[in-house]
Amino acid sequence: MKKSLVSVFSLTLLAVFGANARADILIGVAGPITGPNAAFGAQFQKGAERAAADINAAGGVLGQQISIRIGDDVSDPKQGISVANKFVSDGVKFVVGHFNSGVSIPASEVYAENGILEITPASTNPQYTERGLWNTFRTCGRDDQQGKVAGDYIAANFKGAKIAIVHDKSPYGQGLVDVAKNVLNQKGIKAVIYEGINVGDKDFSALIAKLKQADVSLIYFGGLHTEAGLIMRQSADQGLKATLFSGDGMVSNELSSIAGDAVIGTLNTFAPDPRKNPAAKDVVEKFRKSGFEPEAYTLYSYAAVQIIAAGISKAGSPDDAQKVANSIKTGESLSTVIGDIRFNSKGDVTRPDYIIYEWKKGEDGKPTYFEK
Structure with a gap:
C-alpha cells in the first residue's frame, strides 16, 4: 500500500x-x-x-x-x-x-x-x-534598399559635390556604402575617396586631413554612431566643413552626445518613425x-x-x-x-521602408533626427 x-x-x-x-x-x-x-x-x-x-x-x-x-x-x-x-x-x-x-x-x-x-x-x-x-x-x-535611397538622394541633392565614401569594414558598414557607391557610379558619379576605418578607432586626424586635401564636402559613412560621432566632432575641430550622411546605425540620441553641435545637418536613412x-x-x-x-x-x-x-x-x-x-x-x-x-519566402519584410532624416535641434534645444 x-x-x-x-x-x-x-x-x-x-x-x-x-x-x-x-x-x-x-x-x-x-x-x-x-x-x-x-x-x-x-x-x-x-x-x-x-x-x-x-x-x-x-x-x-x-x-x-x-x-x-x-x-x-x-x-x-x-x-x-x-x-x-x-x-x-x-x-x-x-x-x-x-x-x-x-x-x-x-x-x-x-x-x-x-x-x-x-x-x-x-x-x-x-x-x-x-x-x-x-x-x-x-x-x-535591407541595405540594398536603404543604400539605393541614399545614392538616389545624393545624386539629386549634392550635384557637383566631392564625395568621400568611408566605412568601418563590417558587413553592415561596407555593405551599405557599396550599394550607394554602385548607384552613384551608374549615374556617372565617382567618389574622390573610398576609405575603410576600424571599429573602435578614436583618432581620425589622418583621415580628416586626407578629406580636407581632397576638398570633400560630403562624407557617406557606413558604420555606427560611435565612430561617426567622433568623425563629426574631429572634422569640426579641424575645420572640415562636410556633411556626413549615413544609414540606420545613426538612430540613437547618443550620437549627439558624442558629436556635440557638429551633428547638426547630419543626414541618415531610417524607416518612417514607428512611434x-x-x-x-x-x-x-x-x-x-x-x-x-x-x-x-x-x-x-x-x-x-x-x-x-x-x-x-x-x-x-x-x-x-x-x-x-x-x-x-x-x-x-x-x-x-x-x-x-508580410514576409516573403526569405524572411524579409515585403515593404520598402526607408526615408531621409536630418539632425536638428528640437524644441528642448537638444539635437535629434527629424524626417525631411
Missing part, C-alpha cells in the same frame, strides 16, 4: 513539475547590452520585455506565458556565437536579435542547426536572409510613462515578439520553431506596433 501511495505521489509531482517546465515560452534577446553600442541593446531589451509583459497580461500564447532570456554579445561575432550556444543549452527556441549584421549572420547558423528561429530588428545586410536558411527573419529593411504609427500609440505611452523613450529599434524589437507569438498561435504549438517559421512565411499580413507586416 505504501509503495502504491509513493508511486501515485511521485507521478503527481512529475506531472506538476512537467507542466511547470512547459509553462514558459522562452525567447532569447541578443544584442550589445554592454559596450559602445549598449544604447541599441537597451532598445532591444526594453522592446522585447514590454511586448512579453503585454502579451502575458492578455493571457499569453496558447495559454502559456513568455519568458525573456537576455544574451549580451557586445557587438562581437565570437561573443555572439557564445550567446547562441548558451541559448541552445537553455532550451530557447526563438531569438530576437542580434543587432550587428556581422553577429547575426554567424549566430544564425548555430540557431538553424539547433532548431531556433531568429528575428532581427536591426541587421540589414542582405546576406542575412540570402543564404537559404529556414530560420532567418527581420522586421527592418508615429497609430498601432503604436498605447505602447509608446506606456514606454514614456516608464521613463524610456522608445526610439529607433525599440518598437522593431516589440514587433519581433508579436510576430513570434502570432507564429506560435498559427502553428498551434511553440515546440517546433521550423513549423512556426513556416506559419509566418505564408505572405499573410501580421499586425504589429510598426504596422501590418
Whole structure:
C-alpha cells in the first residue's frame, strides 16, 4: 500500500513539475547590452520585455506565458556565437536579435542547426536572409534598399559635390556604402575617396586631413554612431566643413552626445518613425510613462515578439520553431506596433521602408533626427 501511495505521489509531482517546465515560452534577446553600442541593446531589451509583459497580461500564447532570456554579445561575432550556444543549452527556441549584421549572420547558423528561429530588428545586410536558411527573419529593411535611397538622394541633392565614401569594414558598414557607391557610379558619379576605418578607432586626424586635401564636402559613412560621432566632432575641430550622411546605425540620441553641435545637418536613412504609427500609440505611452523613450529599434524589437507569438498561435504549438517559421512565411499580413507586416519566402519584410532624416535641434534645444 505504501509503495502504491509513493508511486501515485511521485507521478503527481512529475506531472506538476512537467507542466511547470512547459509553462514558459522562452525567447532569447541578443544584442550589445554592454559596450559602445549598449544604447541599441537597451532598445532591444526594453522592446522585447514590454511586448512579453503585454502579451502575458492578455493571457499569453496558447495559454502559456513568455519568458525573456537576455544574451549580451557586445557587438562581437565570437561573443555572439557564445550567446547562441548558451541559448541552445537553455532550451530557447526563438531569438530576437542580434543587432550587428556581422553577429547575426554567424549566430544564425548555430540557431538553424539547433532548431531556433531568429528575428532581427536591426541587421540589414542582405546576406542575412540570402543564404537559404529556414530560420532567418527581420522586421527592418535591407541595405540594398536603404543604400539605393541614399545614392538616389545624393545624386539629386549634392550635384557637383566631392564625395568621400568611408566605412568601418563590417558587413553592415561596407555593405551599405557599396550599394550607394554602385548607384552613384551608374549615374556617372565617382567618389574622390573610398576609405575603410576600424571599429573602435578614436583618432581620425589622418583621415580628416586626407578629406580636407581632397576638398570633400560630403562624407557617406557606413558604420555606427560611435565612430561617426567622433568623425563629426574631429572634422569640426579641424575645420572640415562636410556633411556626413549615413544609414540606420545613426538612430540613437547618443550620437549627439558624442558629436556635440557638429551633428547638426547630419543626414541618415531610417524607416518612417514607428512611434508615429497609430498601432503604436498605447505602447509608446506606456514606454514614456516608464521613463524610456522608445526610439529607433525599440518598437522593431516589440514587433519581433508579436510576430513570434502570432507564429506560435498559427502553428498551434511553440515546440517546433521550423513549423512556426513556416506559419509566418505564408505572405499573410501580421499586425504589429510598426504596422501590418508580410514576409516573403526569405524572411524579409515585403515593404520598402526607408526615408531621409536630418539632425536638428528640437524644441528642448537638444539635437535629434527629424524626417525631411
